[in-house]
Amino acid sequence: MPLYDYKCLKCSRECLPALTMKEHETGAATCPACERTELRHLTTKVIARTSSKS
Numbered sequence: 001m002p003l004y005d006y007k008c009l010k011c012s013r014e015c016l017p018a019l020t021m022k023e024h025e026t027g028a029a030t031c032p033a034c035e036r037t038e039l040r041h042l043t044t045k046v047i048a049r050t051s052s053k054s
């Protein structure tokens with residue numbers, strides 16, 4: 001499951017809301033800190049952590 005990196009335009013916090021792809025596509029992300037929806041998507045960071053422990 002991909003994680004989407006956002007930066008809040010209101011409080012400038014970066015956050016990683018746990019979004020479904022649908023929520024991501026519809027822009028339903030909300031800042032966990034101030035609960036605004038004005039989040040800017042940071043496109044560069046893709047969490048590609050290899051979880052090969054299992």
Ligand SMILES: [Zn+2]
Nearest residue numbers: 008011031034
């Ligand atoms: Zn915020």
